[in-house]
Amino acid sequence: MTVADVVKERVQIPLAVEGLSAERIAYLEGLVGQARTAAAVFSQFTQEDVDRIVKPMVLAGLAQAQYLARLAVEETRLGVLEDKVIKNMVASEFVYNYVKDKRTVGVIREIPERNLIEMAEPIGVLFSLTPITNPTSTVLFKCIMAIKTRNAVIFSPHPKAWHCCAEAVRIMYEAAVKHGAPEGVFTCIESPTLPDNAYLMKHKDIGLIDATGGPGVVKAAYSSGKPALGVGAGNTPVYLEKTADVNTAVVDIIVSKTFDNGTICASEQTVVIDDEIYDAVLKKFADLGAHICNEKETKLLERTVIDPETGFMQPMAVGQKAADIARFVGLKVKPDTKLLIAPIAGVGRQHPLSVEKLFPVLAVYRAKSVAEALRVCVDVNHAGGIGHTAVVFSRNEEVIRKFGEVINAGRIIVNSPGSIGALGAVYNDLVPTFSFGCGTGGGNSTTDNVNVFHYLNIKRVARRTQNHMWFRVPNQIYFNMNAVENLRQFPSLSTIIVTSPLLEQIGHVDIVRRHICPKTQVHVQVIPDAEPEVKVIALGVEALNFYKADQIIALGGGSVIDAAKIMKLKYESPEADLEYLAAPFLDLRKRVARYPTEKANQARLIAISTTSGTGSEVTPFAVLTDKESGRKVTLADYSLTPDVAIVDPQFVMTMPKGLTADTGIDCLTHALEAGVSNYASPYTDSNAMQAIRLVFKYLPIAYEHPRDEEARCMMHNAACIAAMAFSNASVGVNHALAHAFGARFGVAHGRANALMLPHVIAYNAAVPSKFMPSPYTKGYTAHKKYATVADLLSLGGHTVDEKVKNLIAATEQLLDQLGFPRSIAELGISKEEFERAVPELARIAFEDPSWRSNPRMPLMTELVELFWKAYEGRAAPKVASTVEHTTV
Amino acid sequence: MNAVFLNIDEARVVAALREAGEKLDGSEGEAVLDMASVGRIDSGAVRALEELARVADEKSVKIVLREVNVDVYKVLKLMKLTGRFSFVN
Numbered sequence: 001m002t003v004a005d006v007v008k009e010r011v012q013i014p015l016a017v018e019g020l021s022a023e024r025i026a027y028l029e030g031l032v033g034q035a036r037t038a039a040a041v042f043s044q045f046t047q048e049d050v051d052r053i054v055k056p057m058v059l060a061g062l063a064q065a066q067y068l069a070r071l072a073v074e075e076t077r078l079g080v081l082e083d084k085v086i087k088n089m090v091a092s093e094f095v096y097n098y099v100k101d102k103r104t105v106g107v108i109r110e111i112p113e114r115n116l117i118e119m120a121e122p123i124g125v126l127f128s129l130t131p132i133t134n135p136t137s138t139v140l141f142k143c144i145m146a147i148k149t150r151n152a153v154i155f156s157p158h159p160k161a162w163h164c165c166a167e168a169v170r171i172m173y174e175a176a177v178k179h180g181a182p183e184g185v186f187t188c189i190e191s192p193t194l195p196d197n198a199y200l201m202k203h204k205d206i207g208l209i210d211a212t213g214g215p216g217v218v219k220a221a222y223s224s225g226k227p228a229l230g231v232g233a234g235n236t237p238v239y240l241e242k243t244a245d246v247n248t249a250v251v252d253i254i255v256s257k258t259f260d261n262g263t264i265c266a267s268e269q270t271v272v273i274d275d276e277i278y279d280a281v282l283k284k285f286a287d288l289g290a291h292i293c294n295e296k297e298t299k300l301l302e303r304t305v306i307d308p309e310t311g312f313m314q315p316m317a318v319g320q321k322a323a324d325i326a327r328f329v330g331l332k333v334k335p336d337t338k339l340l341i342a343p344i345a346g347v348g349r350q351h352p353l354s355v356e357k358l359f360p361v362l363a364v365y366r367a368k369s370v371a372e373a374l375r376v377c378v379d380v381n382h383a384g385g386i387g388h389t390a391v392v393f394s395r396n397e398e399v400i401r402k403f404g405e406v407i408n409a410g411r412i413i414v415n416s417p418g419s420i421g422a423l424g425a426v427y428n429d430l431v432p433t434f435s436f437g438c439g440t441g442g443g444n445s446t447t448d449n450v451n452v453f454h455y456l457n458i459k460r461v462a463r464r465t466q467n468h469m470w471f472r473v474p475n476q477i478y479f480n481m482n483a484v485e486n487l488r489q490f491p492s493l494s495t496i497i498v499t500s501p502l503l504e505q506i507g508h509v510d511i512v513r514r515h516i517c518p519k520t521q522v523h524v525q526v527i528p529d530a531e532p533e534v535k536v537i538a539l540g541v542e543a544l545n546f547y548k549a550d551q552i553i554a555l556g557g558g559s560v561i562d563a564a565k566i567m568k569l570k571y572e573s574p575e576a577d578l579e580y581l582a583a584p585f586l587d588l589r590k591r592v593a594r595y596p597t598e599k600a601n602q603a604r605l606i607a608i609s610t611t612s613g614t615g616s617e618v619t620p621f622a623v624l625t626d627k628e629s630g631r632k633v634t635l636a637d638y639s640l641t642p643d644v645a646i647v648d649p650q651f652v653m654t655m656p657k658g659l660t661a662d663t664g665i666d667c668l669t670h671a672l673e674a675g676v677s678n679y680a681s682p683y684t685d686s687n688a689m690q691a692i693r694l695v696f697k698y699l700p701i702a703y704e705h706p707r708d709e710e711a712r713c714m715m716h717n718a719a720c721i722a723a724m725a726f727s728n729a730s731v732g733v734n735h736a737l738a739h740a741f742g743a744r745f746g747v748a749h750g751r752a753n754a755l756m757l758p759h760v761i762a763y764n765a766a767v768p769s770k771f772m773p774s775p776y777t778k779g780y781t782a783h784k785k786y787a788t789v790a791d792l793l794s795l796g797g798h799t800v801d802e803k804v805k806n807l808i809a810a811t812e813q814l815l816d817q818l819g820f821p822r823s824i825a826e827l828g829i830s831k832e833e834f835e836r837a838v839p840e841l842a843r844i845a846f847e848d849p850s851w852r853s854n855p856r857m858p859l860m861t862e863l864v865e866l867f868w869k870a871y872e873g874r875a876a877p878k879v880a881s882t883v884e885h886t887t888v
Numbered sequence: 889m890n891a892v893f894l895n896i897d898e899a900r901v902v903a904a905l906r907e908a909g910e911k912l913d914g915s916e917g918e919a920v921l922d923m924a925s926v927g928r929i930d931s932g933a934v935r936a937l938e939e940l941a942r943v944a945d946e947k948s949v950k951i952v953l954r955e956v957n958v959d960v961y962k963v964l965k966l967m968k969l970t971g972r973f974s975f976v977n
Binding site for chain 2: 036038039040041043044124182183184
């Protein structure tokens with residue numbers, strides 16, 4: 001295989017391999033192969049296995065902390081030996097304390113209340129770049145994390161810290177393998193080069209790049225096209241506010257900024273000090289060993305330690321002692337000077353010392369106010385430190401909170417040292433790390449302190465949850481003949497009867513008046529018996545306010561009751577925005593538009609229905625018409641449900657035959673659709689089934705013998721019972737089709753439902769071309785539920801298919817008995833006119849929320865097909881067993 | 889078509905796989921290795937399996953691994969070795 005072949009096969013993204021010989025590529029491939037095998041073998045390990053390996057590794061790290069620190073200082077010539085020892089110990093001991101009890105294999109977290117389990121999946125092979133500033137501690141940290149998470153790592157240390165890092169890798173590797181880790185789990189590239197890094201960063205077997213280092217390394221990692229954790233430069237602003245404990249603050253800043261000669265990228269860079277304490281703070285710094293530079297010294301310092309070309313710090317100053325830097329610059333300072341402090345007057349290129357300085361030189365700024373101080377801190381934060389670290393010293397909680405709000409930093413350290421504070425687990429409860437996520441502002445994918453969980457793919461095992469369902473109906477329902485007498489038990493000072501002119505004319509209002517609690521002031525608000533209209537609602541609300549009503553009695557069909565519901569809503573919550581409340585929703589519990597709960601007025605709503613169909617007396621729905629805009633809005637919320645429903649058949653004894661049939665079939669459609677709805681529950685099923693049984697038995701009688709009291713009573717009950725079912729289970733595609741068709745051709749709602757019904761039963765009973773997602777149902781059951789209905793009606797049939805066919809036949813026979821047209825064509829609508837209308841009808845039906853609970857998700861083409869089936873109509877019933885012969 | 893049947897003992901997986909490789913002489917159509925007792929494999933076993941697959945290819949012998957547990961199967965999957973063997977239960 002040629003080099004080109006190897007590159008083509010192994011590297012996902014074509015890249016130039018300039019500088020890489022065939023031997024070098026073979027060498028790198030060998031490292032990857034070794035790591036890949038180790039990672040694969042590692043995947044079999046248990047939590048106990050990895051924990052058994054981690055502990056001796058940590059002990060090895062602790063035992064060799066001083067040795068590795070010495071190697072690092074000797075090789076890099078950066079930092080402080082004693083501090084590097086501490087860093088190595090923190091990287092071992094503190095990190096171990098954080099990870100030792102963490103589950104990182106198999107199930108790592110169980111959340112029973114959410115039916116969720118989180119499980120760990122290793123990444124595989126990590127390619128890890130380590131910095132010159134914290135070389136061995138970073139290696140120790142990453143090795144412990146990798147073993148804990150069952151990953152293999154190929155290390156590419158900074159070339160100027162290679163030996164100490166390679167030694168750290170060796171110590172960790174030997175400890176790990178001795179205690180059972182797969183061979184090849186850690187490797188360290190010999191004499192790594194930029195082409196090596198480029199090759200591995202794009203290698204298909206590398207799962208994650210973990211790049212800790214300068215901006216170039218981080219950018220290369222993120223540009224590779226591989227998942228990467230890239231953590232780079234900072235520029236930590238510090239606000240030393242006037243209420244702070246100055247002694248603590250100054251010591252903390254010195255501790256932090258001099259720690260390892262300032263090589264930790266979270267260390268303090270510019271301290272913004274309130275004017276009131278500025279002089280005292282500088283004096284304190286000076287007393288404790290800092291040298292405060294005068295203007296001339298500051299100029300000298302900035303010219304030397306900051307590159308005038310780039311504006312970045314000079315590498316030669318990184319990790320050097322303050323006294324050495326001073327000597328190099330030409331400043332006269334005491335030999336034991338800990339820190340050079342340079343006052344600056346602003347932030348940016350004109351103020352070179354306002355940038356990141358990984359050495360013990362600290363800029364200070366005198367702020368005249370909190371506002372100015374915060375502004376300067378924001379400037380520092382944005383001068384190369386976005387997402388990294390910031391520090392505030394204050395006793396003023398408001399200042400601390402404001403600082404947290406305006407500064408964009410993954411770590412905002414309060415009243416403690418920045419560098420050691422950011423490392424975590426020493427001064428605070430941050431997760432211990434040697435890798436600081438800087439968020440998107442810093443070009444990183446996280447703001448976290450990088451830890452074991454960034455070395456894992458976390459899988460979530462989500463079990464099906466049993467969503468809570470509901471069954472909500474009015475508190476009180478009174479039914480059967482003369483149920484209206486129950487009005488007496490409801491005390492009221494002022495009652496408004498909302499009704500229609502016809503009902504007032506035929507004496508129904510008088511009946512109601514007779515039964516209202518004595519001494520109640522009664523006012524009758526007559527509205528046109530049509531759809532509730534904006535102006536009508538406004539007049540009603542005006543009357544409610546005028547009479548200070550405490551009770552509303554809605555006497556009428558669905559329109560009147562809907563109007564009363566909306567009047568009550570606007571009366572109780574005058575600010576309610578009906579357009580807003582009508583916003584569409586998918587799940588009632590997650591809806592965006594919430595109905596008002598605070599009420600300016602309160603009135604009881606008693607609904608007395610005078611038709612046996614809509615069931616509006618128990619539903620949470622109301623339709624509002626805006627004639628001016630020609631729009632209808634549907635309001636739906638359980639707060640709209642009447643408080644009391646009275647289902648008294650005396651008010652329907654005079655219903656005309658046509659209305660009896662239309663409303664009766666509307667009732668049947670409600671029950672059938674609620675029965676097969678995806679929101680159906682045993683509670684709604686019992687209502688739906690009972691309503692269906694009552695309709696099949698009593699509707700033909702009520703139709704043929706309107707004065708039959710029992711039939712009227714049972715149909716009135718059926719409408720209410722069906723409404724209780726669909727109030728909680730909703731309706732389906734039949735209603736969506738009927739709404740669109742009825743509105744376009746001016747066909748009564750019940751009649752429109754009737755034209756669709758047999759076709760919709762057949763449609764829902766068939767295997768869906770598209771299933772409707774539904775957490776509430778298990779499997780597809782619509783056909784079986786129709787069969788159950790057929791059984792309930794004793795329609796016969798041995799198989800589900802036969803039973804469904806018999807139900808369709810029985811429904812068709814019932815429609816025939818009630819004199820419904822068998823097709824849309826029979827209504828006199830020409831084929832051409834219908835053909836023109838169908839695309840728009842299908843579009844409107846698809847927008848109708850009614851079908852959202854339908855068991856089968858209707859496709860647009862299927863809606864068109866259903867419309868055409870309804871147009872062409874149904875044949876004569878063929879079923880052997882009919883409702884006439886049925887005992888129910 | 890002749891077949892070779894071998895049990896792979898977890899205590900000596902690498903040696904057993906090597907022996908299996910040596911037994912392949914091309915006269916058998918397939919070799920069935922019973923892995924039922926192998927709960928886990930190490931890097932050496934992975935390398936031995938890679939070698940066995942190579943030898944089997946050369947000698948046109950089909951290697952059937954029997955009763956491979958899913959953890960071991962996943963190691964083979966991660967090593968992209970599953971395509972080189974047949975698996976039976």
